[in-house]
Amino acid sequence: MASLPVMDTVTGPSMSELWKTRHDKSRYQWSSLGLLTPAFALLVLLFLVPMGFAVYLGLTNLTLVGPTAIHSAFTGMANLERLKSDTTFWSSLWATGIFIVGSVVGVVVVGYVLASLLMRARPWMRMIVGGVVVVAWMMPAVTAGMTWYASTTGGGAFSTLLGIPNTNFLDNDPLLVVTLASIWSMTGFSMLVMGAALRNIPSEAIEAATVENASSWQRFRMIILPLLRPTMTAVVLLTGLLALANFSLIYIMTQGGPGNATNILPLYSYQQAFTYNNLAYGALIGNVMVVIATVFGVFYVRITARRL
Amino acid sequence: MSDVHGMLMSADDVAEMTSDPVMPPANRETQRTKVRSATLHLVLGALGVIFLAPMLWLFLASIDKNASWGVEWPHFSLINFKHVLTGSLLHSLWNSVVLAVISTAIASITGVFAAYSLSRRRIPFKGPLLLFIIFSSGVPLAIMVIPVYEIFSRFGFLSILPTAVFLSVTSLPFEVYLMKNFIDAVPIDLEEAARMERASTFQVLRRVVIPLAMPGIAAASIFGFVNAWGSFIVPLILISPANQQPAPIAIYTFLTLPKAEFGNIAAYSLVFCVPVFILYAVSSRLFREGFVLGGGVKG
DSSP: OOOOOOOOTTTSOOHHHHHHSOOSSOOOOHHHHHHHHHHHHHHIIIIIHHHHHHHHHTTBOOOSSSGGGTSOOBOTTHHHHHHHTOHHHHHHHHHHHHHHHHHHHHHHHHHHHHHHHHHHSOHHHHHHHHHHHHHHHHSOHHHHHHHHHHHHSTTSHHHHHTTOTTOOHHHHSHHHHHHHHHHHHHHHHHHHHHHHHHHTSOHHHHHHHHHTTOOHHHHIIIIIHHHHHHHHHHHHHHHHHHHHTOOHHHHHHTTTOSTTTTOOHHHHHHIIIIISOOHHHHHHHHHHHHHHHHHHHHHHHHHHHTTO | OOOSSGGGOOHHHHHHTTOOSSOOOOGGGHHHHHHHHHHHHHHHHHHHHHHHHHHHHHHHHHTBTTOOSSOOOOOBOSHHHHHHTSHHHHHHHHHHHHHHHHHHHHHHHHHHHHHHHHHHSOOTTHHHHHHHHHHHHHSOGGGGHHHHHHHHHHHTOOSHHHHHHHHHHHHHHHHHHHHHHHHHTSOHHHHHHHHHTTOOHHHHIIIIIHHHTHHHHHHHHHHHHHHHHHOOHHHHHHOOSGGGOOHHHHHHHHHHSSSOOHHHHHHHHHHHHHHHHHHHHHHHHHHHHHTTGGGGGOO
C-alpha cells in the first residue's frame, strides 16, 4: 500500500488540488519491484533459463564425454526422429503411464478409505494407524526405497509374513511392487487432506440423508463425493505430478530393471544422459516429461487459482 | 485453511478426526452398530499392519548385529548406530545439514520479500506472476536437472553451494505461495499504524509482518528444509566432489558396496529420517498457533 497523503493545514494542498489526482488507488511503488527481484531472479536463472536451454539441448548432439562434449552442434530433428523409433522410449512412456495411474488411483482410494474409517474409529486406533500412515508419508524417498527393497526381496518382510519365504516379489512383479511402494509413500498426504475435507462436510447434510433412508452408497454418491470433488482433483493432480517425477524411490529399488520393467521416464532420461553419455537425448526425454507436467500443471493452476 | 499441499496438514488432524458425521441410530440397532464398529476396527487394523510391514525391516535390522534383508528377531545391539555415526558417514550427514540449511535460508529470505510484495503491493502483471508461482509450485522442478547440469558444468559449479541454490529454487515457489497466504491474513491495520509512525518498509517487515506471519514462514522453511534434506537426484547429478556428497548419496553408495552391511544401512537410514520427523512434529504444532492470528488488532 502507498503511504497516505499527509494533510498539513498550513502548506498542504487545497481541496481543489486534491480533487485533481485520484486517491482511491494506491500506485506502483519501486520498492515493490525491489522486494520481488531476488526471488524472481532466482526463478528466471534456475528455472526459466534451464527450461529454454533444455529445449535447445534436446536438438543437439551434446554428449557427456568425447569430442561432442565440448563442441556440440545443432542437429535439428535428428533426436526427435530417434525418439520416434526408440522402442525403449515408448515402453518407458507406457510404464510411466501405468505407474502414474496406478499410484494416483491407489493414493486416492486408500487415502479416502483411511480418512473416512479413521473418523469413526476409537482415538487409540486413530493415533496408531494414522501415525503409521503419516510416518510412511514423511519418510525420505531414499529410505522408503531402501526399506521397500528389503521387504519385497526374497526373504523380506512380505514373504515372511505371508509364509512364502523365498518369493521375490520385486523380481516377479517389479512394476506392481514399485507402484505399491509409491502408493504407500503418498497415501498419508491424501488421507490428511481428505480427512480435513470430510470434516468440513456439514453433518446436517448427512443426517438429513440418513433420515430420508438413503443407503450408505447413496450418501457417498450424492453428498460426500460432490463435496469432496475439488479436494480429490487437487490430490489427483499433485500425486500425479509427484509420481511423474519419482526418481529416487524406483532408482533405489530397481534402477529401472529388471530389463526395462520399471524404467519410467525420469530414470530413462537419467540413464541416457549419464549412463550412455547421451546428454542431449536425455534432455529431450526430460522435455517430454516437462510437456506432460505442464498439462497437469495447467489444470492444477486452474483449480488452485480459484481460491486466491 | 485446508491447502492441498502436504505440509499444511498435521498429526493433530489425525487426532482431530473426532466429529462423527453418521449419528448412531436408535438403540434397537446397537447390536448392528457394534458389529459394524468391530468390522471397521478390523479393517483399519489390517490396513495399519500393511502400512507397518515395510518399515519392520528398518527398525529390526538397525538394532540387529547380524542383520540381513530378512525380518527376524534381532540380536539386540546398538553397534550399528555407533558404526554409522563416525567418519565419512557422519560427514555426509553434516553435508546434508549444510545443503538443507543454506537452501532453506535462501528460499525463505527471498521468498518472504516476494510474498509480502505480492500480498500487499500493487505490482504490474501481478495476476500472471501469481499464476506462474502456482504453476511452478506444482511442477517438480527437479526434472530440470539435465540442463542445470550442463550450465553448472560449463561454469565449474558442480559443488555443494551452487547445488544448494538450485535446491532453494525448487522449493521457492511453494514457499512464496504459502507465505503469501499467511501475510494476507495479517491485519493491515497494524501495518498502517506503523506507517503513520513513518516506519520504513524494512521496519514494517521486521517488526510487524514477519513476527505476525511467523507460523507461516516457519512452516514454509520446514517445507524447504525437508525438500532439500530428502533430495537425491539433484545432489547425485550436481555435486561431483565425493567429500561434499550428502547422506542420501551415502545411503545409495551402501548398496553398491560388494559386501552389504545391512545393519549399518538400516541404522543410517533411520538416523537420516529423524530430523524430518522432528520437523513434522514442530510444524503440526505451529499450525495450531497459526489460526489465532486474528487477535493482533484488539484494543
